[in-house]
Amino acid sequence: MTRGARIVAAAVGFDLGETLYHYGEPPMKWIEKGRPALETVVEACGIDRTKADIATAHKKLESYSDHLREHIEEVSAADVMTDVLAALGGNSAEHMETAVDAFFGFFRVSLEAYPSAIKTLKKLKKAGFKTGALTNVPFGMPRRTIEEDLARVGLAPYLDNFVTSGDVGMRKPHRAPFEWLAATLGVELGEMAYVGNLPTDVSGALAAGCTPIFLDRTANGIDFGQAATVHHLDEIPPLLELAKR
Numbered sequence: 001m002t003r004g005a006r007i008v009a010a011a012v013g014f015d016l017g018e019t020l021y022h023y024g025e026p027p028m029k030w031i032e033k034g035r036p037a038l039e040t041v042v043e044a045c046g047i048d049r050t051k052a053d054i055a056t057a058h059k060k061l062e063s064y065s066d067h068l069r070e071h072i073e074e075v076s077a078a079d080v081m082t083d084v085l086a087a088l089g090g091n092s093a094e095h096m097e098t099a100v101d102a103f104f105g106f107f108r109v110s111l112e113a114y115p116s117a118i119k120t121l122k123k124l125k126k127a128g129f130k131t132g133a134l135t136n137v138p139f140g141m142p143r144r145t146i147e148e149d150l151a152r153v154g155l156a157p158y159l160d161n162f163v164t165s166g167d168v169g170m171r172k173p174h175r176a177p178f179e180w181l182a183a184t185l186g187v188e189l190g191e192m193a194y195v196g197n198l199p200t201d202v203s204g205a206l207a208a209g210c211t212p213i214f215l216d217r218t219a220n221g222i223d224f225g226q227a228a229t230v231h232h233l234d235e236i237p238p239l240l241e242l243a244k245r
Contacts, residue, residue: 006239006240006241007193007211007213007227007228007239007240007241008240008241008242008243009129009191009192009193009211009240009241009242009243010129010130010187010191010192010242010243010245011129011130011131011132011182011185011187011191011192011193012124012129012130012131012132012192012193012194012195012236012240013131013132013133013134013178013181013182013185013192013193013194013195013210014131014132014133014134014194014195014196015133015134015135015194015195015196015197015198015201015215016133016135016146016162017135017138018197018198019114019195019196019197019201019215019233020113020114020117020121020133020155020233021111021112021113021114021117021149021153021155022111022112022114023107023108023110023111024110028107030065030107030138030139031061031062031065033106033107034058034061034062035054035055035058036106037102037103037106037107038054038057038058038061038084038088038103039054040102040103040105040106041084041085041088041090041099041102041103042054042088043102044098044099044101044102045085045088045090045095045098045099045102047088047089047090047095049088049089053087053088053089054088056087057084057087057088059087060080060083060084060087061080061084061139064080064083064139065139068136068138068139068171071171072170072171072172072173072174073169073170073171074136074137074140074165074166074168074169074170074171075139075140076140076166077100077104077139077140077141077142077166078092078096078100078140079140080139080140081096081099081100081103082096084099084103085099100142103139104139104141104142104145107138108145108149111149111152111153112153113153113154113155114233116232116233116234117153117155117233118154118155118158119233119234120233120234120236120237121155121158121159122158123234123237124158124236124237124240125158127237127240127242128242129240129242130160130185130186130187131158131159131160131185132159132160132161132162132163132181132184132185133150133159133161133162133163133181134162134163134164134172134177134178134180134181134194135162135163135164135165136164136165136171136172136177136200137164137165137166140166141164141166142166143164143166143167146162146164150162160184160185161181161184161185162181162184163177163180163181163184165177167180168180172196172200172201172204173200173201173203173204173207174204174207175204175207175208175209177204178192178194178204178205178207178208178210179208182208182210189208189209189210190209190210191243191245192210192211193210193211193212193213193227193240194210194211194212194213195212195213195215195230195233195236196212196213196214196215197214197215197216197217199222199224201214202214202224202225202226203224203225206225211227212224212225212226212227213226213227213228213229213230213236213239214226214228214229214230215229215230215231215233216229216230216231217231217232219231
């Protein structure tokens with residue numbers, strides 16, 4: 001579904017999770033997998049803990065999850081893991097890096113790019129568009145983890161840059177992350193289209209002055225005010241016209 005003429009843009013930004021790549025099908029609920037993830041932390045760090053200790057640490061995770069649902073201020077992986085390790089009886093100075101890697105590594109085992117993601121980015125790059133990504137990270141996931149994931153699934157060569165909510169300290173739909181992405185791509189906000197699968201992707205892009213494209217893989221037909229709706233990534237290049245600069 002499009003409204004009116006083709007979308008004129010100089011750059012296209014993308015959400016990452018459930019847009020360009022996914023952590024398994026159906027979409028994963030991070031907090032629901034929190035306990036087995038914490039068990040990998042305990043094992044990796046060599047901490048002798050009981051199930052009750054892990055349950056207490058999981059409560060800490062839930063408190064951060066509640067914060068991220070209710071607020072746009074980002075948290076850091078260091079803050080999250082400091083609280084988690086304290087509940088587990090670990091030493092944050094000694095175990096921090098191991099704990100962060102083990103925790104996020106648990107979720108990333110099944111990471112895959114969507115089949116048309118690389119093809120879509122290649123087409124956009126060939127047509128002259130700048131391409132970038134903007135993502136709200138889970139539990140303060142470090143930037144280096146996103147870098148590794150983009151390389152691992154083969155998307156890194158086709159993105160000019162990416163921005164995380166951890167970089168900015170604010171989460172979508174706040175306009176600041178969109179401002180950062182536009183700046184890193186060297187375009188004005190009004191010259192950037194933004195593709196995402198959540199209502200906050202649309203509302204954030206609109207608030208920032210970008211052109212939102214809603215990725216509706218479930219074909220629900222919901223209108224959040226987006227300029228266009230697509231059901232597959234490969235529907236995006238035909239919607240766009242390169243802006244003359």
